[in-house]
Amino acid sequence: MRSVLTPFPETRESLIVQVKDPSNRLAWERFVAIYQPVIYRIAIARGLQDADAHDLTQQVLMAVATAIPRWERSSPSARFHHWLGRVTRNAIINAVTRRQGELATGSSSAVDLLAEIPQPEPATESLVELEVRRELYAIAAETVRGEVHPDTWRAFELTVVEGISNAEAAATLGKTTGSIYTCRCRVMQKLRAVVEKLEDLSE
């Protein structure tokens, strides 16, 4: 069974204690669960080795954590997770546009990573969006798979993930093609509901 937190156990605790306000702490914890694997995958996609990608992930999240008290003081009306998302995107872009050698030494300071992006980085920004979306759906899939009948999940998996036809899926599962449609639609709806909840991290 996949867990979003297991690859980074040491980071998680140290990050959470940085957030003093309990009302932001839960949002931050959920945020880290989503962004930790996202940052790691972006680092790997940008050519970093495993250890360097872990270091970069930790640097970005620690930098963002250090920025949280600033949020707590100055922006009470805005949404915490929107602000976190923007700060994190900046930090990821700053981090991945640095040289690999520099990253490996751990020399990037939190201040460097939190700096405003001097020039737009549409390629990295799109990658962040894509990876966040992937992660939200991956987390939602874990939840929804446990909530529906195994055949219902399998109907979704066979036709959407593995791309086989409804008729083939129906034959494989001993179901009618009509029920393949309804099973798949039910799973898609449940996924959407969970993703919406995950997106609203501050609730």
Place this chain on the structure above:
Amino acid sequence: MNMQRTCDPDRLDAFVRGELSEQQESELTAHLDQCAACGEELERRVAAADKWQ
């Protein structure tokens, strides 16, 4: 008239909103066995409901 042969957009919407009874849902499923057009239409409606920012 055989309900299973009826194409009914309102019934697809009702399914998307989770408002069909068990009986109505089996009728829809039986209809979808025979009508790929409604199956595709249902998917379009679910996908539209699936939009998120």
